[in-house]
Amino acid sequence: MAFPNGALALVHRAETTVEQEGTYAFSRDGRALVNHRSPIRLDGKGNLAALLVMCGNPAYPPETVTGVDLNEIRIAGRVRSYVVTV
Numbered sequence: 001m002a003f004p005n006g007a008l009a010l011v012h013r014a015e016t017t018v019e020q021e022g023t024y025a026f027s028r029d030g031r032a033l034v035n036h037r038s039p040i041r042l043d044g045k046g047n048l049a050a051l052l053v054m055c056g057n058p059a060y061p062p063e064t065v066t067g068v069d070l071n072e073i074r075i076a077g078r079v080r081s082y083v084v085t086v
Contacts (some may be wrong), residue, residue, distance in 0.1 A: 007082040015078035023079040028072055
């Protein structure tokens with residue numbers, strides 16, 4: 001889901017883990033971001049082992065995050081809607 005510039009995202013803060021595909025607000029490397037995320041692999045214990053991060057901007061290719069890099073991502077919540085001023 002691509003958000004128009006200046007849109008206000010409505011984030012459900014209770015959803016702080018990526019258990020299903022969706023758009024999430026998160027922080028990584030000190031930056032606040034909103035991207036589409038999809039869990040693509042679980043380990044033998046049912047824990048997330050890899051995460052596919054996709055941006056609505058075609059200038060940024062999809063990225064697969066694995067291993068210790070998953071620890072750098074802090075999920076603020078799942079985006080449920082957005083509001084645009086006309």
